Amino acid sequence: MLTRNPHLARLKSRYLFSEIGRRRREFADAHPGVRVISLGIGDTTEPLVAPIVAAVRERAAAMGTREGYAGYGDEQGLTALRQKIAEVVYRGQVAPEEVFVSDGCKCDIGRLQLLFGPAAHLAVQDPSYPAYVDSAVITGMTGDLIEARGQFAGITYLPCHADNGFFPVLEAIPHRSLVYFCSPNNPTGAVATRAQLTQLVTAVRERRGVLVFDAAYSAFIRDEGLPRSIYEIPGAREVAIETSSFSKPAGFTGVRLGWTVVPRDLRYEDGAAVHDDFNRIVTTVFNGASVFAQAAGLAALGPDGLAATRRQIDHYMGNARLIRETLEQAGFKVFGGVNAPYLWARIPGKTSWEAFDELLYQAHVVATPGSGFGPAGEGYLRFSAFAHREDVEEAIGRLRRVFAKPGS
């Protein structure tokens, strides 16, 4: 028999959300009839808005006709959708042909890892979305797991914590790194300012690296002064790839639609365009997003779709405000939840998993252990605003009871 890919063998055996699921099932088995409310995984809960439903139904009907049927499309996505993303999301700051439509950020991250090969050095925020590191491990960009630290050799982790305002010390970024940076941040809910992103772009450029900017939560930014795309920063086109998604702003977590922007100005050391290689990767190991998902995406970016999804985002941000107020009233230090759908709460004197279990067993509420996103997340819980309103209300009622301050 063949041997196992040695890179795969390095992966930790259990993924964060699987472990949460396991603990939930264990609790449910021991406490039948108790209703657990999840403010854990960042999965959308509100139905697709009417203009999107109508568009998919129309596209489905058309696919049943000779005139409307479509087989293989361009792997990079429908021209109309690439144009719409360039125009509506980027206001012309990127060209349509720089937009690669995909079946989601997570899948694109796996494909992006192939661009620079096993020799590239990875730098990630700590805490961060686990897929950046896990997909890099699979493609051989890292060393072994250092069990004691819960980190992989060969990766530079950039701690983001309350003391540095969740923005890393940029001097720690090694030369020639592939730097993953997420803003609004999953999990901390922090949003980098224009000044910070300008520093980041400068730092990556000076170090002759490449930045992968994860903008999957940009639609949740309310403060008009905060950048929603890395391409609002001068010079970013020469150093940054941006990956983003319809998942959270339009509820497409099951629909599967995202995109990645690779500007023509981004070059390898030898002057070749990274764009050309990403195009080659996409055409070789991908075959385009579903025609139904792309129809849904076009509708989401139309005037009716934008208005309706904006109301849905308002709903989630209303949830975020309620959760934030409750946690603050309970005496916790809370970050995020203002321009991001995630709240990052410091739980003093407990590990993240201890806090997770306490919340599950006392309040029957699920949050995500911060340590699952990296060592700097230890002692935090991530709360997600993706929930039905009555569930949030029920959850915060339970939280208030459990965390009621003595004497209050």
Add this chain to the structure above:
Amino acid sequence: MLTRNPHLARLKSRYLFSEIGRRRREFADAHPGVRVISLGIGDTTEPLVAPIVAAVRERAAAMGTREGYAGYGDEQGLTALRQKIAEVVYRGQVAPEEVFVSDGCKCDIGRLQLLFGPAAHLAVQDPSYPAYVDSAVITGMTGDLIEARGQFAGITYLPCHADNGFFPVLEAIPHRSLVYFCSPNNPTGAVATRAQLTQLVTAVRERRGVLVFDAAYSAFIRDEGLPRSIYEIPGAREVAIETSSFSKPAGFTGVRLGWTVVPRDLRYEDGAAVHDDFNRIVTTVFNGASVFAQAAGLAALGPDGLAATRRQIDHYMGNARLIRETLEQAGFKVFGGVNAPYLWARIPGKTSWEAFDELLYQAHVVATPGSGFGPAGEGYLRFSAFAHREDVEEAIGRLRRVFAKPGS
């Protein structure tokens, strides 16, 4: 700036179908108003059948309701769909949890390459579907391109030609190879017999290799004696992965839905289950097929869906018969097209691209140059049966005129 993944740099600069597109555009620019008929790329042309359209429309409506909305599903696919595939396609020969639902074979092939790592030795049929080799090149499993041969160092090419009945000499498979094998074959249309597949499974097992069996065209098999799945062969569960698709049998090339079976019995050298690693890859760099595509797949495997798609396959196989008769009457030696939607025609005295250009410029018909699938395809053209009937009739009329034998 970062350096380019050295593996990517090895890829040939242009993909087969892009080059066909380029030559078509060149022809169209020089001959405005001339209608070109494509029997080239294997892309379905007939509309989705009614039960599938209805299912997608229903799922879309449900996604607009609180009760019917679904966010992230299991990365491996809906349980109901995995069960349906195991039951309908495999008649219980595989377990539902061995079925990984995906957005298509091509994408799965990219993910499969990660299982065994860069050190695995690749063996492929020559000719073969280019994605096997190209995705292996990207993941570093090969050496450099040997320009003179049009082949990559580090890959064993197994010639399949008329003299060996398009079934390779199995003794040429090196020990510990990852062997890609496609039946019904793209591009040759050859279908391996039960005896041949038994020999193949034995050969791969004896060499302690792993077989990736591409069954994307199995629904086109009409001869009841021919195996439709590698798991019909005793012992295959211990050596073979099977990848397959709804693309061709149900017209899902734009819908995007396929699957890969990784049996629990398939083990690495160290005894670990390959299944567990594929599960880890799928959960790390994939996020499930679109909820709409999966609804479509469930409908395709229901009784109405099966009956309707079977009629569609009959239609395509009727096309295959017409094309085959025409090419044979024109004096060409033709293979395939009986249990496969592809026909493989030997064009004497010409290279594949010469024959392609001649067909394009004289008959205004596009076929696919056989050499694009590997050196052993040189001198052949692949004709695809995926077309509207009147286009096939028009195309064969043109072929008859162009290839009319003098005096006939």
